[in-house]
Amino acid sequence: MKHVIIISFLFFVSCEGWGWQPVDSDHDSTLNIFGLIVSEPDSSYGYIYVHQSLNLQDPENILISSDTVYFGPGPNDFYINYEYRSGFTVLDAQVTISNHEKEWVFANKSNYDWGMYETKYVDTSGTFQPQPGETYSLRVETDDGRMAQGSVTVPLRPNIREEFVQDTLSNRTPYSIPFDAVEDDGTFRLKTKAIYGNYACGANQVHLIADRTDTVWTSQVSDCSNSWWDEGEYEDAIQLEVLLESMDSHYYDYFIEYGNKNEFISFIMGSEGATGRSFGIEGGYGVFGAIATDKIERIFVP
Amino acid sequence: MKRFIFYIICFGFTVPVFSQSITGFVRDNTNGEPLSYANVFVQGTSIGAATNVDGYFVLPKVSSGEYNLVASMIGFELDTRPLKIREGESIRIDFRLKPAALIGEEILVTAERQKFREQVEPSRIQLDMRDIERLPSFVEPDVFRILRLLPGVQTMNDFSSALYVRGSTPDQNLIMMDGITVYNPFHLGGVFSTFNTDAIKEADFHAGGFPARYGGRMGSILNIINREGNTEKVSGRANMSLISSKGMIEGPLPGKWKGSWMLAGRRTYFDYITKAMTLAAKRESKSRGFNNDFPENFFPYHFYDIEGKINLDINENHRLTLSSFLGDDIYDFKYVSFDSYDRNNSTSISNNEFNFDWKWGNKTNSLTWRWLVSPKMVLKTFFASSYFRFWIDMDDHSWGESEDDWGTSKWDNSWMFDAFDIVNDKSIETELVYTPNEKHTITTGFQAKDIDFTLGLIFGSKWLTDNDAIESRQDTALWMVEPSRELGLYIQDKWHISPVFSAQLGFRLSSASAHNQLYSDPRIGLKYLLDDDTSIKFNWGRYHQFMTIANPQDENLRFVDIWMPIPKDNSIPYSDHTILGIEHLTPKNILYRLETYYKSFDNLITLKQGNIFSVSDDGMLQFTPFNDFYETDAYAYGLEGLIQKKSGNLTGWIGYTYAVTKWKTELHDWYPPKFDRPHTLNVVGDWQWTEKTHVGLTISYATGNPFTEVKGRIQNWKESFYYTGYSNWWPNNSLLVGEKNGDRFPDYFRIDVNFTKRKQLKNGGFKESYFQIINVTNHLNALMYIYNTNYNEETGETLGMKRAGVPMFPFFPTFGWRIHF
Structure with missing residues (x-):
């Protein structure tokens, strides 16, 4: 018995000191840009998120204020509302976009959402109207001397051959969306989606058009017999938007070619990660991509 | 291919056995187990062989005469048999070696040396x-x-x-x-x-x-x-x-x-131990007034x-x-x-x-x-x-099923998942x-x-x-x-x-x-x-x-x-x-x-x-x-x-x-x-x-x-639109790693x-x-x-x-x- 006690004691004592330890790293914080230029038939815009990578010892969120909120008459009927900003976000960047004629200075604009301020850089002059086929250059500089730049060419606007698309589409039978063949390096993706907040089973579909010689997309008939929406609630015809996107290679590579691929995984109890990718960005991580779209609307009968 | 196999087998069966040979098995005397890599050699000559995994040895070309045949194996006593072999004769001798304590250095040296000489394969x-x-x-x-x-x-x-x-x-x-x-x-x-x-x-x-x-x-x-x-x-x-x-x-x-x-x-007996632990936990829970559902066994x-x-x-x-x-x-x-419920006209x-x-x-x-x-x-x-x-x-x-003022409802739902990998090898x-x-x-x-x-x-x-x-x-x-x-x-x-x-x-x-x-x-x-x-x-x-x-x-x-x-x-x-x-x-x-x-x-x-x-x-x-x-x-x-x-x-x-x-x-x-x-x-x-x-x-x-070192953190953007119907992009926290397996x-x-x-x-x-x-x-x-x-x-x-x-x-x-x- 004496031996059992001694062994048990040794066993439990010996496991001490194997817990969590603070960790740091010597990584140089690097700018991480998400810049997107979108050219739609009825609107064109662009915005830039300027983020940075963090060291292991850096905080992910930084407390900027706290407020006591009372919700009742009792002395304990309150909670403290904390507001943070993301440690990843860079607020002091000078962001400019230019083409061969003009330069736009983007300014940061913050939104408060779910306890966190989200900041992106946008054109406040109202004159930034990116055009298909046009090349735009991005330059991001920060006060501490970091700089990233890149350029992207907005793909040519794709063209849905609207005259050949039926007026009323349905999930029950396949329907076809013809379009013109791709004429530049863009990759096409066709999306259908219910608009105005409606829902119908089979309305939302996405298809990547991998073969650039394709000129028609045919919808898939979805099995809606087991739809988790209550039967009868969404039987009315709805408005359907058919969107044909042309993506430039930066956008395609970042979000589709490598978007779901992790370079590093650790099967159980581990984590996943990547070495940091950049497409269309020099001097930092991230992507500077562009999309040009064409869209039509149709009636969709579930 | 078939012809090749045929020739090989025919070759094996038709080669004549002219010279005299000594063959046999070496086994453990206590239980009859064959002793592989035991060494059998003709004393005073360089003729010798090691047994195979079945304990079988072949000394193929022994000149006629009188010899001592020795079998040795690490951990067993040496066994020496006198024998006389005549022209064209094949002799079979089976050895049964008695176990010995592992201290007989001389025996062992002989055995190990024979093995040392026989094996051509490295590693x-x-x-x-x-x-x-x-x-x-x-x-x-x-x-x-x-x-x-x-x-x-x-x-x-x-x-x-x-x-x-x-x-x-x-x-x-x-x-x-x-x-x-x-x-x-x-x-x-x-x-x-x-x-x-x-x-x-x-x-x-x-x-x-x-x-x-x-x-x-x-x-x-x-x-x-x-x-x-x-x-x-x-x-x-x-x-x-x-x-x-x-x-x-x-x-x-x-x-x-x-x-x-x-x-x-x-x-x-993991399962018996964990079952006893589960039962003990169940009893303890019950004694404290809880009526938690327990599985029969947690693990x-x-x-x-x-x-x-x-x-x-x-x-x-x-x-x-x-x-x-x-x-x-x-x-x-x-x-x-x-689970059952019966209260206020509702069951x-x-x-x-x-x-x-x-x-x-x-x-x-x-x-x-x-x-x-x-x-x-x-x-x-x-x-x-x-x-x-x-x-x-x-x-x-x-x-x-349940029943209340709104009526009666029944449910009966099930789901299953099977994953399998089967290898069936016949040789x-x-x-x-x-x-x-x-x-x-x-x-x-x-x-x-x-x-x-x-x-x-x-x-x-x-x-x-x-x-x-x-x-x-x-x-x-x-x-x-x-x-x-x-x-x-x-x-x-x-x-x-x-x-x-x-x-x-x-x-x-x-x-x-x-x-x-x-x-x-x-x-x-x-x-x-x-x-x-x-x-x-x-x-x-x-x-x-x-x-x-x-x-x-x-x-x-x-x-x-x-x-x-x-x-x-x-x-x-x-x-x-x-x-x-x-x-x-x-x-x-x-x-x-x-x-x-x-x-x-x-x-x-x-x-x-x-x-x-x-x-x-x-x-x-x-x-x-x-x-x-x-x-x-x-x-x-x-x-x-x-x-x-x-x-x-x-x-x-x-x-x-x-x-x-x-x-x-x-x-x-x-x-x-x-x-x-x-x-x-x-x-x-x-x-x-x-x-x-x-x-x-x-x-x-x-x-x-080696492992891939985590150097920092980064937000990667993801796009999603499948369920909302609208494209949006959101940052996803991810670890920023160094070179693949670059650290140890x-x-x-x-x-x-x-x-x-x-x-x-x-x-x-x-x-x-x-x-x-x-x-x-x-x-x-x-x-x-x-x-x-x-x-x-x-x-x-x-x-x-x-x-x-x-x-x-x-x-x-x-x-x-x-x-x-």
């Missing part, structure tokens, strides 16, 4: 039961855990005994039990091997440069040879450890039958294995051996709940049944016919089946060993394997509709049925060119049905004796492999191997081994071995690992394909040193390995794979302290395994000790009690690091990251008993 080690039982082990003796202490062999971590040999991954090892391929020779995700040490006679391990009779793998060979059974009396052994009880019983065949049988089994896991063998000696020249093995790991979780009854049934294991059967065609010719034909299956069966069923092999004269031993044979691989993932559901009808749906997410037929034909000559120079020249021709091509594997072994004590060995060989496993290369823990044939679109991988070594056996029977090797790998493939689930181009959730691989360039080289002492009060070895392995894929430039450890030092010793007491010790030091864990260090005390029994048997401590110094050997965010608990503000090393085996004492009767 080969044979371990017997004594080696396996005496050394410290985790909870109970395990052959794989001893093998990992040899130079060139390593395991990824303490929790896995899967072997990485000279830059080869575990799927590149051919692991056999009595010659039958075993596909997943592990229990409990690799913590224990499938092989019950009570049933093992010896383990024959080739770290590289293996002969032509072995094919289909490009790494190493491990053949576990089970006991044949006691031909003299019924005897046995039993062992009880903290996790399992096991036993073995053996004896002669009854009545007039000549032969033996052996039956061994093992079962763990209903156990494994078992049963193996049996029957040897039937039909006559002096024919023997049939039937061998079977069945081993399973079983996790069978059940949870049943019932409800609901039931739920959940089952999680997970089984994986092997089942093998073989029938071997051994025919001594002539004294110089042994023909072995072997029929075998090996079945491995891994099966997860999960189902959930809930049903009930036939024939091997002919012909010893025409003292210079040549020719081995030839063919092997045919018919292997079916089945991989599947199935989802299903059933539900009760409003019309009280049952509707169901079943989706097969993955269904791969891949049959593969492998053929192999080989010939090998062990040629004693001169008293100091030997060669082993082999050639293997093989094919796999999915790849319409013949693959040739030449294998060359050369051995030169510098003097009686020192030899130089050189070996070069090519090794093709026709199957692979689809497991991610970065996984830390591996529960099962997912086997599949090399996909049709990929070329068959192969490896070339080049080995140069020098061996020196001192008069005191201490072996010094230094070997260097270089292995190239061509057409190697590694699984494209990634998220288990991904979204297809059509926006559908899908499984990452299991058969999508990166073409991988690889090489490995190293230097290994071994000092081994097999006799005296102190036995054991010191092994040092310097090893480099590098891989390259389209994603990553040359990098060390996760199992790479440049420096490994193992000191293994067993000291007979007193007549009754042994002390075993192992000290392991190794460079830490701290060095691995572990000391294990074992104390064994023996007490003799009156019937000639003995009982032993053992006590052992794993990781005496409680050194933290990290399996991996996990990361988490440090928070200010009051404000929720983050304070950077924290990291914890997940430890491998901590300080862990165990004990047990075994009895031999």
Whole structure:
């Protein structure tokens, strides 16, 4: 018995000191840009998120204020509302976009959402109207001397051959969306989606058009017999938007070619990660991509 | 091909036997077990041979005259028989050696020296039961855990005994039990091997440069040879450890039958322990007034294995051996709940049944016919089946009804999930060993394997509709049925060119049905004796492999191997081994071995690992394909040193390995794979302290395994639109990592000790009690690091990251008993 006690004691004592330890790293914080230029038939815009990578010892969120909120008459009927900003976000960047004629200075604009301020850089002059086929250059500089730049060419606007698309589409039978063949390096993706907040089973579909010689997309008939929406609630015809996107290679590579691929995984109890990718960005991580779209609307009968 | 086989067999049967020869078997006198690698030699001459795994020896060309024939074997007394051999006569002499204490240095030196002279293959080690039982082990003796202490062999971590040999991954090892391929020779995700040490006679391990009779793998060979059974009396052994009880019983065949049988089994008792704990928790909960639903058992896991063998000696020249093995790991979780409600005109009854049934294991059967065609010719034909299956069966069923003011409603819903991987291997092999004269031993044979691989993932559901009808749906997410037929034909000559120079020249021709091509594997072994004590060995060989496993290369823990044939679109991988070594056996029977090797790998493939689930181009959730691989360039080289002492009060070895392995894929430039450890030092010793007491010790030091260092954090943007219908982009926190496997864990260090005390029994048997401590110094050997965010608990503000090393085996004492009767 004496031996059992001694062994048990040794066993439990010996496991001490194997817990969590603070960790740091010597990584140089690097700018991480998400810049997107979108050219739609009825609107064109662009915005830039300027983020940075963090060291292991850096905080992910930084407390900027706290407020006591009372919700009742009792002395304990309150909670403290904390507001943070993301440690990843860079607020002091000078962001400019230019083409061969003009330069736009983007300014940061913050939104408060779910306890966190989200900041992106946008054109406040109202004159930034990116055009298909046009090349735009991005330059991001920060006060501490970091700089990233890149350029992207907005793909040519794709063209849905609207005259050949039926007026009323349905999930029950396949329907076809013809379009013109791709004429530049863009990759096409066709999306259908219910608009105005409606829902119908089979309305939302996405298809990547991998073969650039394709000129028609045919919808898939979805099995809606087991739809988790209550039967009868969404039987009315709805408005359907058919969107044909042309993506430039930066956008395609970042979000589709490598978007779901992790370079590093650790099967159980581990984590996943990547070495940091950049497409269309020099001097930092991230992507500077562009999309040009064409869209039509149709009636969709579930 | 058929004609070739025909010629080989005809050649074997028609070669005349003109010269006089001496043949026979060497067996253990106490139980009739054949003694492999025993040495039989004609005293005063250079004529001698070692027995094969069946204990059979051939001295093919002995001049007529009178001699003393000597049989010796480590651990047994020398046996000398006078004999007279006449012109053209063939004599058969069977030896039965009596066991001796391991202190007869003279006997041992003779035995070891003969073996030292005979073996041409480099990188080969044979371990017997004594080696396996005496050394410290985790909870109970395990052959794989001893093998990992040899130079060139390593395991990824303490929790896995899967072997990485000279830059080869575990799927590149051919692991056999009595010659039958075993596909997943592990229990409990690799913590224990499938092989019950009570049933093992010896383990024959080739770290590289293996002969032509072995094919289909490009790494190493491990053949576990089970006991044949006691031909003299019924005897046995039993062992009880903290996790399992096991036993073995053996004896002669009854009545007039000549032969033996052996039956061994093992079962763990995790499930009984956890069931008792669950019941105690349930009682405690009830006594405190809680009425929680408990499953019958929180962790209903156990494994078992049963193996049996029957040897039937039909006559002096024919023997049939039937061998079977069945081993399973079983996790069978059940949870049943019932709930009722009756209040305020509202009633409800609901039931739920959940089952999680997970089984994986092997089942093998073989029938071997051994025919001594002539004294110089042994023909072995072997029929075998090996079945491995891994099966997860999960189902959930809930049903009930409720009634309230709004009316009555009923429900009856269920879902199921099945995942499985099945390998069904049926083999036939024939091997002919012909010893025409003292210079040549020719081995030839063919092997045919018919292997079916089945991989599947199935989802299903059933539900009760409003019309009280049952509707169901079943989706097969993955269904791969891949049959593969492998053929192999080989010939090998062990040629004693001169008293100091030997060669082993082999050639293997093989094919796999999915790849319409013949693959040739030449294998060359050369051995030169510098003097009686020192030899130089050189070996070069090519090794093709026709199957692979689809497991991610970065996984830390591996529960099962997912086997599949090399996909049709990929070329068959192969490896070339080049080995140069020098061996020196001192008069005191201490072996010094230094070997260097270089292995190239061509057409190697590694699984494209990634998220288990991904979204297809059509926006559908899908499984990452299991058969999508990166073409991988690889090489490995190293230097290994071994000092081994097999006799005296102190036995054991010191092994040092310097090893480099590098891989390259389209994603990553040359990098060390996760199992790479440049420096490994193992000191293994067993000291007979007193007549009754042994002390075993192992000290392991190794460079830490590589891992991909986390350097920081970054937000990657993801796009989503599938369900909302609107595109949006959102930042996803991700770790920012450095170069692939660019950093290493701290060095691995572990000391294990074992104390064994023996007490003799009156019937000639003995009982032993053992006590052992794993990781005496409680050194933290990290399996991996996990990361988490440090928070200010009051404000929720983050304070950077924290990291914890997940430890491998901590300080862990165990004990047990075994009895031999």
